[in-house]
Amino acid sequence: MIIRQIITMLSIGLLSNQMMHAQLNQKLTLNPHVMENQTIHYRNTKVEGLNVFxxxxxxSDAPTLLLLHGYPTSSHMFRNLIPLLSKKYHVIAPDLPGFGYSDAPDHQQFSYTFDHLTNVVQGFIDQLEIKRFAVYIFDYGAPVxxxxAMNNPEKITGIISQNGNAYKEGLxxxxxxxQKYWNDTSEANRLALKGFVSKEATTFQYYHGVSDPSLIAPETYTLDQKFLDRPGNIEIQLDLVKDYRTNVALYPQFHTYFRKYQPKLLLVWGNKDPYFLPEGAKAYLKDLPNAKLKFYDTGHFAxxxxATEIGAEIFEFMGTLPK
Structure with a gap:
């Protein structure tokens, strides 16, 4: 009798297990993207003769989100966000020239200006035939x-600004x-900024304002510094620092674009960012009063x-955008 009960229980367990596998297989068959969307592809393409990683x-047929990184990092900063968003959306994150795994030609052969970086990204989206997209802007990715957005208003479905400044109040x-270097581009003022690319400056950006330092993965600042320490890279970065003044000069034009086109905007902002203050996030609301603003108790690299909280906000925001 006992043996018969054990056999019956085993049979029921086996049948239940088979049913669970059948249901899982059915889900994967009906929705092949369940697993596929978690796969990140690492690609390279040529733009203006440069390798862009x-x-x-x-x-590929889902709404597109273009992720633009900032200084001193690369698309690596989105490694935790991409899997969250790619469940439903087509996500693309390039490395800007001079950063990450994209080419970093000598500053005497390539003009490191934000206009030029924008031209390369424009060529990138044209080459990939991206017709409509939302854009995530952070740090240097904001002026790009x-x-x-100003050059392609018809392509932009929405903007997500994560500590992506566009107002003087945020500086x-x-x-x-x-700014001293902007006002006087002497060699002495340029040399005074060389510490900007030091290991200490890089780690400061990651840790400042973070209440739990154990959340900062050491490969982040280690990888960033590896690229910063490449021969000749310091001149590249100082050229971009110098040209950043053109971004501040363009702020009024950015505001005109906001007022004219009223793009949907989500602001997700680390409120202890040492470079871009919360006032810079609030300032967006002057021109885009319908924007959603959410602060997080963290620093520059929110x-x-x-990532999980910001990803959830972006996921919800993307669902409200036009196709």
Whole structure:
């Protein structure tokens, strides 16, 4: 009798297990993207003769989100965000020239200006035939992304700004030595900024304002510094620091674009960013009063500590955008 009960229980367990596998197989058959969307592809393409590295994930026929990184990082900063968003959206994250795995030609052979970076990204989206997209802007990615938006208003479905500044109110006192260089581009003022690319400066950007330092993955600043320490890279970065003044000069044109086109906007902002203050996030609401603003108790690299929360906000925001 006992043996018969054991056999019956085993049979029921086996049948239940088979049913579970059948249901899972059915889901995967009906929705092949369940697993596929978690795959990130690492690709390269040529733009203006330069190798541009990019990460791509999600169904190609889904709404597209272009992720633009900032200084001193690369598309690596989106490694935790891409899997969250690619469940439903087509996500593309390039490395800008001079950063990450994209080419970094000598500054005497390539003009490192934000206009030129924008031209390369424009060529990139044209080559990939991206007709409509939302854009995520962060740090250096903000002036590039906002130039793209002004040049392609018909392509932009929405903007996500994560500590992507566009107002003078957002510039902290950390910019004072840089603004001194803008006002006087002497060699002495340029040399005074060489510490900007040091290991100490890089780690400061990651840790400042972070309440739980154990959330900062060491490969982040280690990889960034590896690229910063490449021969000749310091001159590349100082050229971009010098040209950043053109972004501030363009702020009024960015505001005109906002007022005219009223793009949908999501602001997700680390409120302890040492470079871009919360006032810079609030300032967007003057021109885009319907924007959603959410602050996070963290620093400059908010994705390092709040990727899940920010990803959820972006996922919901993307669902409200026009196709």
């Amino acid at each position: 990019y990460r791509e994930a999600g169904p 992304g906002l130039r793209l 902290s006192n950390e910019w004072d030595p840089i 994705l390092e500590t709040h």
